[in-house]
Amino acid sequence: MKFPPIRYLRPSALPQALDDLKQHDGSIKVLAGGQSLFPLMAMRLTEPEIILDINALDELKEIRDMGDCLAIGALIRHQQLIEDVTIQQQTPVLSLVARHIGHLAIRCRGTIGGSLVHSDPSAELPLAICALDGELIVQSADETKVVPAEEFFLSYLTSAVAANEMLTTIRVPKMANQTKIAFDEVASRAGDFALVSVLAIVTFRDDGAIQRARLAIGGVSDVPFRARDAELLMNDAALTPELVTRVARTVSEAIEPVGDLHASADFRRHLARVLTGRVLNKVIAGAKGDLSWNPSVW
Amino acid sequence: MVTTSATENSQWTGTSVPRKEDIRLLSGQGQFMADVATRAGTRQAAILRSPHAHARIGAINVDAALKCRGVLAVVTGNDILAAGARPLAVAAPVPADYYPIATDKVRYVGEPVAVVVARTRAEAEDAAAKIVVQYLPLPPVVAIEDALNPDSPVLHDTLGHNVAVNRRLRYGDPDQAFAAADHVIAGRYWYPKVTSTPIETYGVIAEWGEGGAVTIWANFQGPFSMHPVMARALGIDQNQLRVIVPPDIGGAFGIKISIYPYMVLMALVAKCVGTPVRWIEDRLEALAASSSGTDRLTDLTAAVSDTGEVLAWRMRLVDNVGAYIRAPEPGCLFRATGNLVSGYKTQHLDVEAIAVMTNKCPTGPNRGYGVSALYFAMERHMDKIAAQLGKDPADIRRINLISADRMPYRTPSGGYYDSGDYPATLERALVRAGYDALRQEQLSARKEGRLFGIGIAVGVDPSVSNMGYIDIVEPKENRQLHRSKSGAGQAAHVQVDAGGGVTITLSTCAQGQGHETVASQVAADVLGVHPKDIRVIGGMDSSTRDWTIATGAYSSRFAATGAVATQQAAQTIQDKLLDIASHVLEADRADIEWIKGTAQVKGVPSRALSLRQLAGLAHWDVASLPSEMEPGLSAQAYFTPPTLRESLDQEDRVNSSGTYGFMADVVAVEVDPGTFAVKVYRYATVHDIGKVLNPAIVEGQIYGATLHGIGAALLEEMVYDDQGQLITGTLMDYLVPSATDAPSLIIDHMEYTPGSSLTTPLGAKGVGESSTETAPAALANAVADALGIDINQLPMTPSRLFDWYRKTEPTSPQEVQ
Amino acid sequence: MEPISLVMVDVLVNGHREQHQVQARQSLADFLRDQLGLLGTHIGCEHGVCGACTVLIDGEPVRSCLSLAASVSGHEVVTIEGLKDLPWGQRLQKAFLEHHALQCGFCTPGILTTMTYFATRHPKATEADFRDALSGNLCRCTGYQSIVTAVVSAVSSEHNDA
Numbered sequence A: 001m002k003f004p005p006i007r008y009l010r011p012s013a014l015p016q017a018l019d020d021l022k023q024h025d026g027s028i029k030v031l032a033g034g035q036s037l038f039p040l041m042a043m044r045l046t047e048p049e050i051i052l053d054i055n056a057l058d059e060l061k062e063i064r065d066m067g068d069c070l071a072i073g074a075l076i077r078h079q080q081l082i083e084d085v086t087i088q089q090q091t092p093v094l095s096l097v098a099r100h101i102g103h104l105a106i107r108c109r110g111t112i113g114g115s116l117v118h119s120d121p122s123a124e125l126p127l128a129i130c131a132l133d134g135e136l137i138v139q140s141a142d143e144t145k146v147v148p149a150e151e152f153f154l155s156y157l158t159s160a161v162a163a164n165e166m167l168t169t170i171r172v173p174k175m176a177n178q179t180k181i182a183f184d185e186v187a188s189r190a191g192d193f194a195l196v197s198v199l200a201i202v203t204f205r206d207d208g209a210i211q212r213a214r215l216a217i218g219g220v221s222d223v224p225f226r227a228r229d230a231e232l233l234m235n236d237a238a239l240t241p242e243l244v245t246r247v248a249r250t251v252s253e254a255i256e257p258v259g260d261l262h263a264s265a266d267f268r269r270h271l272a273r274v275l276t277g278r279v280l281n282k283v284i285a286g287a288k289g290d291l292s293w294n295p296s297v298w
Numbered sequence B: 001m002v003t004t005s006a007t008e009n010s011q012w013t014g015t016s017v018p019r020k021e022d023i024r025l026l027s028g029q030g031q032f033m034a035d036v037a038t039r040a041g042t043r044q045a046a047i048l049r050s051p052h053a054h055a056r057i058g059a060i061n062v063d064a065a066l067k068c069r070g071v072l073a074v075v076t077g078n079d080i081l082a083a084g085a086r087p088l089a090v091a092a093p094v095p096a097d098y099y100p101i102a103t104d105k106v107r108y109v110g111e112p113v114a115v116v117v118a119r120t121r122a123e124a125e126d127a128a129a130k131i132v133v134q135y136l137p138l139p140p141v142v143a144i145e146d147a148l149n150p151d152s153p154v155l156h157d158t159l160g161h162n163v164a165v166n167r168r169l170r171y172g173d174p175d176q177a178f179a180a181a182d183h184v185i186a187g188r189y190w191y192p193k194v195t196s197t198p199i200e201t202y203g204v205i206a207e208w209g210e211g212g213a214v215t216i217w218a219n220f221q222g223p224f225s226m227h228p229v230m231a232r233a234l235g236i237d238q239n240q241l242r243v244i245v246p247p248d249i250g251g252a253f254g255i256k257i258s259i260y261p262y263m264v265l266m267a268l269v270a271k272c273v274g275t276p277v278r279w280i281e282d283r284l285e286a287l288a289a290s291s292s293g294t295d296r297l298t299d300l301t302a303a304v305s306d307t308g309e310v311l312a313w314r315m316r317l318v319d320n321v322g323a324y325i326r327a328p329e330p331g332c333l334f335r336a337t338g339n340l341v342s343g344y345k346t347q348h349l350d351v352e353a354i355a356v357m358t359n360k361c362p363t364g365p366n367r368g369y370g371v372s373a374l375y376f377a378m379e380r381h382m383d384k385i386a387a388q389l390g391k392d393p394a395d396i397r398r399i400n401l402i403s404a405d406r407m408p409y410r411t412p413s414g415g416y417y418d419s420g421d422y423p424a425t426l427e428r429a430l431v432r433a434g435y436d437a438l439r440q441e442q443l444s445a446r447k448e449g450r451l452f453g454i455g456i457a458v459g460v461d462p463s464v465s466n467m468g469y470i471d472i473v474e475p476k477e478n479r480q481l482h483r484s485k486s487g488a489g490q491a492a493h494v495q496v497d498a499g500g501g502v503t504i505t506l507s508t509c510a511q512g513q514g515h516e517t518v519a520s521q522v523a524a525d526v527l528g529v530h531p532k533d534i535r536v537i538g539g540m541d542s543s544t545r546d547w548t549i550a551t552g553a554y555s556s557r558f559a560a561t562g563a564v565a566t567q568q569a570a571q572t573i574q575d576k577l578l579d580i581a582s583h584v585l586e587a588d589r590a591d592i593e594w595i596k597g598t599a600q601v602k603g604v605p606s607r608a609l610s611l612r613q614l615a616g617l618a619h620w621d622v623a624s625l626p627s628e629m630e631p632g633l634s635a636q637a638y639f640t641p642p643t644l645r646e647s648l649d650q651e652d653r654v655n656s657s658g659t660y661g662f663m664a665d666v667v668a669v670e671v672d673p674g675t676f677a678v679k680v681y682r683y684a685t686v687h688d689i690g691k692v693l694n695p696a697i698v699e700g701q702i703y704g705a706t707l708h709g710i711g712a713a714l715l716e717e718m719v720y721d722d723q724g725q726l727i728t729g730t731l732m733d734y735l736v737p738s739a740t741d742a743p744s745l746i747i748d749h750m751e752y753t754p755g756s757s758l759t760t761p762l763g764a765k766g767v768g769e770s771s772t773e774t775a776p777a778a779l780a781n782a783v784a785d786a787l788g789i790d791i792n793q794l795p796m797t798p799s800r801l802f803d804w805y806r807k808t809e810p811t812s813p814q815e816v817q
Numbered sequence C: 001m002e003p004i005s006l007v008m009v010d011v012l013v014n015g016h017r018e019q020h021q022v023q024a025r026q027s028l029a030d031f032l033r034d035q036l037g038l039l040g041t042h043i044g045c046e047h048g049v050c051g052a053c054t055v056l057i058d059g060e061p062v063r064s065c066l067s068l069a070a071s072v073s074g075h076e077v078v079t080i081e082g083l084k085d086l087p088w089g090q091r092l093q094k095a096f097l098e099h100h101a102l103q104c105g106f107c108t109p110g111i112l113t114t115m116t117y118f119a120t121r122h123p124k125a126t127e128a129d130f131r132d133a134l135s136g137n138l139c140r141c142t143g144y145q146s147i148v149t150a151v152v153s154a155v156s157s158e159h160n161d162a
């Protein structure tokens, strides 16, 4: 399982990297954390001629406060999402979900940009960015685009980043006041890709009713699934146990999962309903002051 | 029968001395197969493997591959035949040739088709991708039921069907017992194809020397009964084949027995290309084409009395051995012959033992070989019997277990259980688990709608395989005179140098069991030195070490054989030292005793000679030795349990193992009603393994063994689709338990009564497989109890549990917790 | 700059500066083993799952099978052979010996590097945290309990000493 022959480039500035992408369009692949790319190369499922190692691009390692959002560099590692104080405070959803990605060594290396471009429908970060309506800054030598999350994930393992482009920054809205978040996933083992995952972000009004609900389901379609119908049911309503049941049913009816080795389609549908219920119940519990997220050492 | 040992008042044996192996392993200085230095000019091999489950091989075009950078040669099946390869001998009378590389047909995904030899492994892989093979695909046979169907496609034309072995074994009078039974209870069970997946993969270096001798380095765990098999396949005499095993093997669990075809393959490739060749298997190769246990279909019917006694079993055991019946298969069917009744009093057995061939990876020994599948079916069935008779699962076992006063006990199929108190072991496990309190907890959990269940499994744990059990594959009329097998010999060599330094040389191919440590403990007690001062040479070298056919580390045999051989060799040395002392001190031999490393005239501490002094004499000063005594201080010893000095009898009875331990597992689980995740709430396991030589090592073995069983119960399965494609070809899909899946265990041991063992002087029985054999059943019983459903199949993945539960439950599973 | 297939690597490994030319495709694991002769780093799967190959890069645990040798230029690598020079590395080695936290020892290098990082960062972690941090390192021998016990005991004896 040795990597196929490659040539190697490690530019030290972004413009140079974008030029390289343009010049070698089609035969070059970006290397970020390598935690998805290298397994594929080891199995020779992908054989790029040139590897563009972007790890020396300091431009992509910044976390900037833009007022209403954070601009997160594509090279921010999963473990940083968990440990960085700004992220914990301003966009805690990322810290919450990143905790479930793979294992320690994978998280120390894998990057937010890599995970988004890789676009695994079971992955945690695509799900979070989808639920948060994040914006993705995609650059080529000739153009800079701002792609809304909705348009970014195209299908299974396919994102809107073309071969000559690079995802450079991820803009994530800061969490609004009176917002409760909860996430849960079922995986075969700790650290495995989720069979099904559910993320809920619920902002409450002063009167306790829901101002805005966001609900996203992973592992049930070829891209992260945003449960819009269910969200509509929740907006302006009170989050009662009855509503939770209705929402969970709505979710399970809206999805069209496919079965695989680890979980049948029926089981995935079932899990989507169960997890939706659990996650929203956590939100209810959180609304009463019971923290839904309780990191011990992270 | 067995002389009692000097170690009953031992200082070191029985204690958890820190392991000798650990210093090197903790600092990165281990010597594993991939660390073995190679001679300059050694080339690296990569294997092109079949993408088809079943196909005829047409032309193989290697032109493009040969043009690749760094490539020396490409070797195909035809080249191997031209180099004089002979088929690998099989243990069953099946007319189906087995070569280590495909010659005419491929019969499983991953079967070797060509070997590329290049400067680096990466270059060899580059070239392998350029080989063009014409395949003419054939319909595959994947499932056991299909292989049994005479109309299914045939893998081996020379055989004409896919049934490799079909033996009917009858013990006692099963027909009569069934006629007399109050209840006849039947069930069908599927055990998955699992592979113990040691973290270190296979590795082989092969190098030919002068005069047609070949040296093969490999992380081969034995048994060296494969040595003649390899020599024959290579067309050389056994003394021309030198097999060297490095001191460290990164786990084996039976899997590294089945490396021997690759040892032959690489030797043949090295012969073809004329340079030493090195091959380090990668993980994809390991998962697709190393080895695994069989998937087994079991039909069980029990004849049961009103009181709950199981009077007779009818068993139909069908093992899927994959594409070839590779030796030591069909051991899977027969390894458990002596303990077919497990720990139960049942006297009548009617057994149909069948091995079928399908387009899956060939099988071989795997932790719990031939036993986990048997006990999964039996122990599930005991619960069914209990349910049908309205008895508690603990009671049904109490009723049937062999009582202690019947020891030693001969089973109807020939097993010789020398000692053990099975009912007491079960009782202790129940107490340690808090069984009665658990049942109370279960009641209240159920009231809250929680899915809480308790499972019990017990089993006789066979170890130290008797090579003779495999003879059973032939019906008696076909057995050849003077061709029977028996025994389980293991050797050790102890030497004391002129400075009194002790060196033990093993040939046991340890894979983490701490043989070096245990050997040093045993010898330290005999010679009165500190274990840390003893040097132990691990690994193996068939040209320089003491060994025999059964040599190796498999079927949990070291404590009961290798450790004994070590002790006996050390004892021979001590005897010689005492002879010298008696001569030099001019005292009667009977008046000299060995105390703390000195020979001393009884009661006269001033008249003594130390080990060092005596060793000096033995080497430097022949004149001071008794007349006719030769200088030097070294001894070899071989040990085979005396109870294995018998082979298969005319009635198909055989004492298939040298020692039989016993274990009782009691487990409580809680199943999440929403996600169907199974959480082990409590796991108590109590063992009767005789004398514990090193408690920490034994505890480690039990922990590891249990987790292998839990893996098979909850996670592990080699899954093939109906075209014979392997779906679980990476470690992302073949799921082995990680730290978060592993429970803490409550482990306890039955007390050992010195002298109670009739089979091995140290009194230690094997423990390496132990709860691998009971955990799958214990967990299945617990989960069945929790969900109130019947469970006949493993692994119990959440997706499957959801399906099964939904089918039996009229109301849908609880929506939201 | 043109893409190159032979790359000069300049890296600090266990405190020694190493300068070598490597194939661009060479993994860090193969570089450590084949070029530097540091055979303590073990290869178990080459697709990131088993954890046996884990080393520390700039103090953080990384799969050396999922890294290029070319990428570590300018960084600092610590392997099992260098752990004795880290306070937690040595403590854990001792605890592993005392608690029989290894059998075949093939997984051990990756486990020690991972746990050294984790104990250094989170000396107050709980047993459950350690188990979780260990979840990316497969061990087929020990059943994990003795490893967890060893780590927990090393951490708690450190607390008691403090």
Ligand SMILES: Cc1cc2nc3c(=O)[nH]c(=O)nc-3n(C[C@H](O)[C@H](O)[C@H](O)COP(=O)(O)OP(=O)(O)OC[C@H]3O[C@@H](n4cnc5c(N)ncnc54)[C@H](O)[C@@H]3O)c2cc1C
Binding pocket: A029, A030, A031, A032, A033, A034, A035, A036, A037, A038, A039, A074, A100, A101, A102, A103, A106, A109, A110, A111, A112, A113, A114, A115, A117, A118, A120, A122, A123, A124, A125, A161, A165, A166, A167, A168, A191, A192, A193, A194, C047, C048, C049
């Ligand atoms: C054992 C294991 C378990 C894992 N478990 C999980 C899990 O549970 N959940 C999960 O989400 N992930 C998991 N992963 C994957 C991990 O999260 C990866 O880090 C992530 O998917 C990819 O990030 P990366 O930085 O490593 O990207 P790389 O592997 O470097 O790249 C991935 C792809 O994206 C491209 N790319 C990367 N960065 C950019 C960029 N900035 N612009 C343009 N293209 C880019 C690359 O060319 C490549 O095609 C696991 C991985 C392993 C090995």
Ligand code: FES
Binding pocket: C042, C043, C044, C045, C046, C047, C048, C049, C050, C051, C052, C053, C054, C063, C064, C065, C066
């Ligand atoms: S070898 Fe790198 S994770 Fe297994």
Ligand code: FES
Binding pocket: B199, B250, B251, B512, C101, C102, C103, C104, C105, C106, C107, C108, C138, C139, C140, C141, C142
């Ligand atoms: S000790 Fe053998 S794999 Fe961990």
